[in-house]
Amino acid sequence: MVSQELRDNYRQNKLSASDRAKLIKPYLPDPSDLPRRSRPAKTNSASQSRRKPRKTPIRTFVKSQVHRLVYALTHIIFGIVVRLLQAYHAVVDRVFAIVYHHHRTPELIRKDVRGLKRLPNHLSVILNLRAEDDALAGLMDEVAELAAWSACAGIPQLSVYEKTGVLKSCIPALHQIITTKLASYYGSPSQQPTLQLFAPHHPVHGGTPSNPDHPSLTLLLLSSTDGRETMVDLTKTLAEMSQNGKLSYEDITPELVDAELSEIITQPLQADSDTGRVTASIKPEPDLLLIFGSFLKLDGYPPWQIRLTEMYCTGDRSHGMNGDGEAVEYQGFMRGLWHYAGAQMRFGR
Amino acid sequence: MASSMHLSRLRKWFLASPPIEFAISTLKELLIGALRQGPIPRHIAFVMDGNRRFARSHGIETVEGHNLGFEALARILEVCYKSGVQVVTIYAFSIENFKRSKFEVDALMDMAKVKLSQMAQHGDLLDRYGAKVRVLGRLDLLKPDVLAAVNKAVDLTSRNGDRVLNICFPYTSRDEITSAIRDTVEDYSTPLQPALSTNAAARTPFSESHIVHNIRAQTLGSKLQDTHSDTESTSAESAASGEDAILRNDLPNRVYENDSSFSSSTTLHIGQQDGYPHKNASQTTTPNGESPVYMSPETISPQTLSDHMLTRGNPPLDILVRTSGVERLSDFMLWQCHDNTEVVFLNVMWPEFDLWSFMPVLLGWQRRISKSRQNPDAEGDFAGDSTESSEEDADSVVVRQGKVKAI
Numbered sequence: 037m038v039s040q041e042l043r044d045n046y047r048q049n050k051l052s053a054s055d056r057a058k059l060i061k062p063y064l065p066d067p068s069d070l071p072r073r074s075r076p077a078k079t080n081s082a083s084q085s086r087r088k089p090r091k092t093p094i095r096t097f098v099k100s101q102v103h104r105l106v107y108a109l110t111h112i113i114f115g116i117v118v119r120l121l122q123a124y125h126a127v128v129d130r131v132f133a134i135v136y137h138h139h140r141t142p143e144l145i146r147k148d149v150r151g152l153k154r155l156p157n158h159l160s161v162i163l164n165l166r167a168e169d170d171a172l173a174g175l176m177d178e179v180a181e182l183a184a185w186s187a188c189a190g191i192p193q194l195s196v197y198e199k200t201g202v203l204k205s206c207i208p209a210l211h212q213i214i215t216t217k218l219a220s221y222y223g224s225p226s227q228q229p230t231l232q233l234f235a236p237h238h239p240v241h242g243g244t245p246s247n248p249d250h251p252s253l254t255l256l257l258l259s260s261t262d263g264r265e266t267m268v269d270l271t272k273t274l275a276e277m278s279q280n281g282k283l284s285y286e287d288i289t290p291e292l293v294d295a296e297l298s299e300i301i302t303q304p305l306q307a308d309s310d311t312g313r314v315t316a317s318i319k320p321e322p323d324l325l326l327i328f329g330s331f332l333k334l335d336g337y338p339p340w341q342i343r344l345t346e347m348y349c350t351g352d353r354s355h356g357m358n359g360d361g362e363a364v365e366y367q368g369f370m371r372g373l374w375h376y377a378g379a380q381m382r383f384g385r
Numbered sequence: 386m387a388s389s390m391h392l393s394r395l396r397k398w399f400l401a402s403p404p405i406e407f408a409i410s411t412l413k414e415l416l417i418g419a420l421r422q423g424p425i426p427r428h429i430a431f432v433m434d435g436n437r438r439f440a441r442s443h444g445i446e447t448v449e450g451h452n453l454g455f456e457a458l459a460r461i462l463e464v465c466y467k468s469g470v471q472v473v474t475i476y477a478f479s480i481e482n483f484k485r486s487k488f489e490v491d492a493l494m495d496m497a498k499v500k501l502s503q504m505a506q507h508g509d510l511l512d513r514y515g516a517k518v519r520v521l522g523r524l525d526l527l528k529p530d531v532l533a534a535v536n537k538a539v540d541l542t543s544r545n546g547d548r549v550l551n552i553c554f555p556y557t558s559r560d561e562i563t564s565a566i567r568d569t570v571e572d573y574s575t576p577l578q579p580a581l582s583t584n585a586a587a588r589t590p591f592s593e594s595h596i597v598h599n600i601r602a603q604t605l606g607s608k609l610q611d612t613h614s615d616t617e618s619t620s621a622e623s624a625a626s627g628e629d630a631i632l633r634n635d636l637p638n639r640v641y642e643n644d645s646s647f648s649s650s651t652t653l654h655i656g657q658q659d660g661y662p663h664k665n666a667s668q669t670t671t672p673n674g675e676s677p678v679y680m681s682p683e684t685i686s687p688q689t690l691s692d693h694m695l696t697r698g699n700p701p702l703d704i705l706v707r708t709s710g711v712e713r714l715s716d717f718m719l720w721q722c723h724d725n726t727e728v729v730f731l732n733v734m735w736p737e738f739d740l741w742s743f744m745p746v747l748l749g750w751q752r753r754i755s756k757s758r759q760n761p762d763a764e765g766d767f768a769g770d771s772t773e774s775s776e777e778d779a780d781s782v783v784v785r786q787g788k789v790k791a792i
Contacts, residue, residue: 099418106419113747164666264687264723271566271690273591275682278574282593285574287600288567292561295599296591332728339719343559346712347728 037345096167125351132367138185140221145188148370152377159186160192160258160345162335165200165363172202176210176272178364179203179255180217187229187253187383193318194255197337201259203236211241229253236262254318260336262301267340270296288289295341321345326372328364348372410418413740420468423751424758426703429465430474430718434460435709437732438789442734447489451496452734464740466516466548468747476717480523480560494531497554501534504542521695522556549699556695565693565720569685570637572693576677632706694720702726704750706743708735727753 106337138145146210161182165171179196186194196203203210211233220229230250234240235257270293277283298320325347327333332349350368401404435455440450447790458475467475477497483490504518520535527535535554691697702721710732714722722728727750733742 066405079711103415103418104422107422108420110416111423111752114745115752118749118752178563208741252720262691262718268563268685268690270591271569271592272568272682272685274596275570275573275685277593278570279595279677279679279682282597283572283600284565288563288570289603290563291603292596292599293563294559294568295603296596300591323426331749332730334722334724334728336724340559341716342563343716343719344713347730348712 039364042119047194055145062083066268069085120302122374128363129367132371134367136370138366139189140184142188142221145185146190149189149373152373152379153253154377155373156188156191156323156346156376158194158195158322158324159191159321160197160337161364162197162325162329162337163326164235164329164335165202170207174222175203176206176213179210180214181364182369183214183231183253183255184217185230185366186219187218189249189373192252192254194253195258195318195334196255199260199336200255201261204238204252204259205256207235207241207257210257219383231255233257235259236301236304253366256302256318259336262338263338266297266300266338267293270300294340296336301341324348324372324376326350326369330370344377348375387685390452404504415663416462416744417738418466420747421749422657424749424754425469426750427470427475427700429456430471430476430702430705431461431706432476432715433735434707434711434718435657436736438709439734439736443712444754448492448496450736451493455496455500457736457738460739461743462516464548464743471547472549472696474521474553474696474702476553476556476715478554478556479558479716480555481716483526483555484746493501494528498531501531501538504538505512516542516548516550518542518550518552520552520554521561522554523560524554528556551696551699553695553717558714559716562690562720564695565690568693569689573682573685574681574777594756609731690770691720696721704729704746706731706746708733 037258059083075309096378138148145350149247163175163178165175168174175198182196183194211231214233215228215230218228218231219225230252232242233255237259274283274285274288278285291299302318302320321341321343322345325342325345329349330351332347348371350371400409436450437447438455439453440447443450462473482493485734518538520539520668524535525534629728695720701724702718703726703728705714705718705722705728705731708731710730713732718726729746731738731746732741
């Protein structure tokens with residue numbers, strides 16, 4: 037390490053070049069550790085004469101064995117710690133699951149979020165399609181649950197990202213399932229929030245809100261094609277326009293890209309253009325991104341829109357050992373919302 | 386309070402005593418050597434966040450906090466390069482940061498200049514270390530003296546080994562992506578010499594006239610705005626969306642058709658729309674009068690755009706670490722954080738960040754990767770090996786071509 041007076045000198049910007057060299061020396065590797073690179077000839081001969089007696093095969097062998105041993109030991113210890121933490125979190129999670137249970141009652145969910153300082157206006161969720169047989173049904177049920185919780189908590193916009201895009205192919209069925217789920221939470225249809233469901237390049241499914249005061253939920257389905265591929269599509273169009281002389285490339289600004297990408301993602305294809313009703317629209321940039329998984333991986337999520345999005349990963353708390361996707365559970369959803377508001381969840385409501 | 390001061394001084398003295406210092410450095414060496422035994426990420430990015438907050442909470446000057454942050458950077462670079470990471474990308478300064486007070490921007494710029502020129506002074510040490518310094522971002526926004534320091538540091542280290550230190554200097558990811566798109570478009574709109582006539586009509590969901598319209602709306606919006614900000618687009622956007630409704634009715638592309646347009650006026654400069662394209666059309670036609678031949682835009686792929694990003698040629702990003710507990714990307718590496726990047730938000734301030742807080746991240750990553758290698762069906766397949774082999778393939782192809790030429 038470095039002596040105190042050197043450090044003090046450094047603080048006051050009084051260091052000379054040689055002092056600074058002294059300062060960084062401990063951070064630099066030994067010249068002998070470095071892989072041999074082609075160097076100017078004169079230094080080469082000098083260093084070779086020095087390097088030759090240093091060849092210590094036994095010592096390097098022992099060293100590498102020690103390193104291997106330490107590697108194995110650290111990973112065993114780390115594995116134990118991770119497992120213990122997982123077990124602890126799983127227990128905490130079960131307790132939360134009992135304490136915070138929604139009982140399919142909108143009032144209870146509303147009560148859970150009442151103390152929070154802020155709620156996301158647009159919540160986005162990354163879900164995984166599992167490898168089971170009835171994976172699609174399970175996924176659609178998860179989407180329906182999330183939609184119901186969001187509607188109850190008062191989040192008006194929800195987007196669900198699923199990499200393969202399988203949800204986009206069954207929008208009417210999904211709409212039916214969500215409506216049924218909402219009915220089981222809210223009861224009669226008059227009390228249900230109006231639901232609008234769509235995906236980019238797909239027509240909007242579901243009624244428009246009759247009056248603006250009535251609670252509504254807009255649900256957007258995203259897949260990996262809405263990410264990089266959409267940007268590639270935009271580039272293709274722009275390149276073609278530029279080739280035809282309709283655009284000069286100086287005109288491509290972040291604002292233009294932003295406007296184009298936001299619109300393509302957030303506006304549904306119009307089913308009937310001659311009725312003068314208000315279209316569904318959604319804020320392009322989500323406020324909160326919830327990842328139900330063991331670690332935070334974006335997995336091809338549309339990159340442009342998540343510039344300022346807060347991200348929250350529910351963490352590796354799976355009770356099974358399959359480790360393949362995390363169950364979407366109410367307490368994970370709630371933890372994300374509490375975290376977003378900067379609050380800590382506690383035992384007991 | 387006083388006792389804690391004494392304690393910390395005692396601890397400092399204890400840690401600085403030669404035997405302890407030796408033990409700690411040996412332990413560090415041992416751990417790094419051990420880490421090398423497993424899979425090692427090839428590209429790590431850091432958002433160095435929390436210098437100011439650290440300074441505030443410890444009652445020291447902001448500049449002091451930034452200096453401590455620089456020390457932390459040196460520490461962490463040591464760990465990374467010793468354990469075998471090829472590329473380290475750091476977020477040093479955002480384009481948005483130009484909006485901070487002039488005093489602070491100047492101070493940061495001065496610091497960057499000083500650090501870069503110091504680096505240049507120790508060219509031999511850096512050379513021994515073997516890390517190339519690259520500065521990514523909008524260099525045109527820098528003052529000439531800072532730019533000179535940047536160029537000097539980059540030049541001096543350009544002959545160094547295979548390790549790379551990417552410093553994102555005035556950088557935002559949106560700006561990077563836009564530049565990549567612009568450069569791609571520029572590449573594709575330079576006429577090709579040989580006849581390669583492909584006039585495939587692309588059916589993309591974007592409509593050309595709509596884009597023209599957006600551009601017009603923006604120039605209009607920025608005129609009104611007077612000061613044209615580079616990354617914040619709110620006012621220009623709102624102007625655009627207000628005007629968007631106007632042209633929608635007569636657009637052929639149904640994607641953009643919108644019913645809410647009847648209320649708005651339809652009288653705004655339709656005439657300008659005709660005049661606009663011709664101005665550019667005259668630029669691109671060749672003097673011969675023939676219609677030029679271009680590369681087909683259909684060949685643009687995500688890889689094409691990746692190759693136009695500022696991080697071109699670097700391995701894919703494996704880990705992104707952001708300190709200080711802020712859980713946002715804040716316009717950093719949006720394009721690169723794509724498939725298998727593990728994003729980690731740590732609750733330490735950057736000046737406190739060291740091997741001990743970095744170890745769990747690395748160990749967790751190694752654990753995951755070795756698990757996914759054991760059963761490749763599970764998620765998170767590691768793509769590192771395949772790209773390496775393809776690079777080797779490319780090399781061998783080059784060698785073979787060389788041989789053919791030699792023959």
